[in-house]
Amino acid sequence: MNHKILSKFADAEILINDNAFDKINLLDDPVAVSSALIADIISQGKKTRDLIIVSTEMLDTFLEKNNIEISSNEKKEYFSQDIDTQSMENEAIDKIENNLRLKQELIDNNSISEEISNKIDEIVSEIPSEIQAKTKPIKEVEFNFEIIQDTSKKSYTCGDIKDMISYFNNRYHRIKDILVKRRELKDYSNIADIFQSKDVVKIIGMVKDLRTTKNNHKILEIEDDTGEISVLIHNDNHKLFEKSEMIVRDEILGIIGSRKGNFVIASELIHPGVPRIEEKPMNFSTVFISDVHIGSCTFQEEAFNKFINWINGNFGTPEQVKIAEDVKYLIVAGDIVDGIGVYPHQEKELTIKDITKQYDEAARLFGEIREDIKIIIAPGNHDASRVAEPQPAVPEEYAKSLYQLKNVEFVSNPSIVSLDGIKTLIYHGRSFDDLAMTVKGLSHEESDLIMRELLEKRHIAPIYGERTPLASELEDHLVIDEIPDIFHTGHVHINSYKKYKGVHMINSGTFQSQTEFQKIYNIIPTCGEVPVLNRGNFKLLKFN
Structure with a gap:
């Protein structure tokens, strides 16, 4: 079964019976036909609270109207021997969960009749019982999530010299107060x-x-x-x-x-320094990724799909699946897409050469992650945000499809969020370039040493006027006033983890294989390796 088709119908709050579903899958391009059918139904005046079930008769009428025919390959066995059995089971489970989720939404909106409820139960009951037994119940999750610091709408600089004076005065007095x-x-x-x-x-x-x-x-x-x-x-x-x-x-x-x-x-x-903090208990798990670079020729889509299957509980060892079931938050520390015009001749290294379509593809992929996980996304230097830090959140005008995902939150770079009381500092990591080039003993390969220095200096990007563009705001938003429980970064494409004075310092690597630029500098990325804090314990899961 094609989970993309099921997702499309579920997202549109439209059900499809098994016969119609099987018939669509006999077509040459079942996904495109499904999209067209949904659009046709909506154009006929489907309202948000209406529940429509696509029958075989309704599908036949649509196919006939649009001169769409089933190819000569119609005799193929849909569940043929060359289809992976595990994949079939996973998609059947997806079908159950999509229908149950739709039923729950209708119940929540007080817009479901007994007849419709029974029909949904009938559709689910058609799935073999041994597969139904593997279906995860829909979890009702309460997120104790708070954005503590976000600079997306706090840019007041005009670029005047008086703004720069105010910027440095603010930095000086805030860090002096710590000292x-x-x-x-x-x-x-x-x-x-x-x-x-x-x-x-x-x-x-x-x-x-x-x-x-x-x-x-x-x-x-x-x-x-x-x-x-x-x-x-x-x-x-x-x-x-x-x-x-x-x-x-x-x-x-x-x-x-x-x-x-x-x-x-x-x-x-x-130095201002970091006092040792007491580690807070965590009764949930959080996943950390960055530098996905969707749209790049070197984006590792296969590894990312394995990651999605894992976080949905459909891939990995029993221990890994158990960790996935415990995941409550997913934090993305920038460069979710590869961007456009970030460096000279970048277009030669892109599979998607439109920034909006890059974010559309990101929405498709992240949209497959189960909805009881909150996804927090900050921008990086490849994203469609301003280059100067602090960077506002990715604008909706470029990433409208991502904004439509119900479980996604957008924050600035840097930002601080609270995950059930766990204070998490998110920073993409552009200033690592300056520290690695300026300070003896620091390098991209050991980003935990750079993170330690930034905490000790109590500033995200202390050097002004080098490779990291900094906006001279009236207030310096890059000062680290409070010590976080977690410090999450990316940018360098190399995993690292250290606990420093009680702070979890995590750099989450990448889902992009070695680029031409990295080859020149002999930078070896750690691809498809995902850090997880599993109830306070660090785990590194590999999907490459």
């Missing part, structure tokens, strides 16, 4: 005041610039809203010098040292 809570910095001084103070000084400032001297010492140019000063980090202080290797331009940090003329000789560097 002054550190015991070591409670008695800090403004830079303008340290020249009247004793030799020991404590300051909080933004890194304006940093350089290495000819003797291999480091000099940081630090500023606050009262002045600037140079800070020297001596290479003889090996531990401190090693720590200074992680410092980047535009981050805010605390410095303790001694004043020597117009310099401060640093003895301690203090």
Whole structure:
């Protein structure tokens, strides 16, 4: 049986009896005929609350009217030997569940009669009992879901210099408020005041610039809203010098040292940091994916279909199916499609060359995921959102078909959501490029190290003006004010997982095989590998 046909009729709230269904499947293009038949029924004035059951007579009338004939292949056995038995069972189960779901919706809308209810039960009863026994009951799920931070409608910048000043002032004061809570910095001084103070000084400032001297010492140019000063980090202080290797331009940090003329000789560097948090209990499972890149020639559709079958409980080992049944949330951290014009000559690497059709295909695929899973989608740099971060949610004008899915939520990049009380920071990960190129010891292959640094710096994209385009809003929406329970990223196409001070740091890899760009830089993606937090325990399921 063709589950696409069943889905089309179920989505239109139209039933089809078995004989008509079998006859449609004898046609050369049963999916196209089904779409045309549904459109014809709707054009005749079908109302939302009407329940229509397509009979063989109704189908014959439609076929005759449109000169559609069954090919000479009509004698084929629909359940022939070359059809996979498991696939047949799965589609029969889909048929039961679609009819039961429609019945439940009609009951919920108080628009079902006893006659119609009995008819639906009759259709379901025609499925062999041994297959009916495998049918999952329709679950009534209550989502305790909340969007805590979303910047989709909070863009107030005009691009003026005063906006940029406001942006950096906001960043400085918010992170400074975190730093002054550190015991070591409670008695800090403004830079303008340290020249009247004793030799020991404590300051909080933004890194304006940093350089290495000819003797291999480091000099940081630090500023606050009262002045600037140079800070020297001596290479003889090996531990401190090693720590200074992680410092980047535009981050805010605390410095303790001694004043020597117009310099401060640093003895301690203090990042805003992350306090250890207590792990919250989870009585459900959450799946994390990103970088699906639908529309690309290198999109791994077969692996993604296996993933969909798994999350619906129809694929995998008994243990994996048990995990799937426990899934309540699916988070997508950007690049759901490959986009258009993201890089030069991209059109040569696309199978779908229209952005709306890419999202239509995404809606078709994600629409096959069972409705008792809430899907949260944030944009990435390949999606149809503005390039500068923070990125608003994918606009409905491009992804209307995705917006029509009842179980999908759209959020900005970055964003923070609460999943039954589990605070989850979602960020696509574009700033990883800057950190990997700037900081010694960081690389795309070990994105968990980059994620750790971002948490320590309490900022999603601390470096301004490099490869990551940042919008100079009046407020810096990329500051990490509160520590999340989960930090989920993507972009680098390589899985990683670490728990850092109680925070689950997850990078979810990709469903796109190695691209030409990745070949140049010898980046080996981890394809079709899906991270899952199964009641707080990390699992990595492979579908490639």
